Amino acid sequence: MYAVAMSDQQSGQPLYPSEAINPNELLVRIAENQDRMALAELFNLFGPRVKSMMLKLGTSDALAEDLVQETFLSVWRKAALFSSQRGAASTWIFTIARNLRIDQLRRQSNKPYDDLAEMDLASDMPIGSFLVEQSQVIDRVAAALKNLSPEQQEVVRLSFIHDLPHAEIAVRVGIPLGTVKSRLRLAYERLRPMLEDLQ
């Protein structure tokens, strides 16, 4: 398991190849104009990565494809919710994919994550007022993640990507539960300066 967790550290192609397509702008175009081409672009950017995450949960290729479809249907329906939230498009898409896999794979009986997403809606913030910098913040978080110690990276990835509860991480890695938690706390302390730049 250690080897598996380590081997998926190599990252894919850079997300924004030549001229920068800003995924936050794509989301705003969907929310404001129901722009289908913007959705297609967003799918091309993130679809393959969302599928890669889903496959790591041990789902079949067909189910992973379906979950990717569901994720982007949700992105389409909920785009208005994003525009009044803050942060980077990738963060928002991660949370949508996460909620979906909880609903579909674990069949939890309620939707606490949706309830919370709706809670921060109060704002009169004009759409698009928070754009560009947030994806740069995410880039810095990604760089900081790669600079964590291998032990810290391992527990973070097993938790966020492989969807393992802390107790199962302890068994897989062969360390006490308390050590899993303390490694996560240390990882958070290392990431904190970058995370605090988020709006």
Add this chain to the structure above:
Amino acid sequence: MTVKHHPDISTLMAFSAGTLDEPYTTVIATHLAMSEQGREIMHRLNAIGGALLESEPEAEIKEGAVDRLLGSLTGEGVQPLPHREPASVPAPLRPYLPLGLEGVRWKWTGPGVAAADLAVGKDGKSRLMLMRVAGGRSVPEHSHGGQELTLILRGAYRDRFGVFEVGDISDHDEDVEHQPIAEPGEDCICLVAVNAPLSFRSRLVRALQPLFGL
């Protein structure tokens, strides 16, 4: 309300990763509904997932997947923002308490102490319950076989870690012993997630435990 006691950051990370059992998820979600600062921290933690998603390798997507996606949008508009009525029970807890806190059917579990199990899906090994402790009364001293999350919904209690008021959460691992005492005045009502039976110090309480369903 100003929340003073927050969950352990590793618990919040598990919530953000989506790996907590239903009872723990519900306690954390309810706490976040009551704590703006907590939501702020959660907002940041989610960016860890966002950054990891950006660093994922690209899996091969089936040909025509984009067309399939665009094809299924037919007649499907972007949803308008939802509007929710404010209610006495925070939103994440409402599905478990259709009648609110007033409609709870309490079970006597000791002098001044009552509890009620809330219905969660069967697959988990942990429990979600409400505890009600009369003002000035105490829960017998106990430790936990696993993690115990306690969120104050009403009133307040005090133990060796301080005073816990509405919105505060206590996040204890196994081997922590404590004896909460409700502050004088109104009943203290808590939402609790536990994944193992509590272990009481007193042999008498331990003997009675099965009777009281603790």
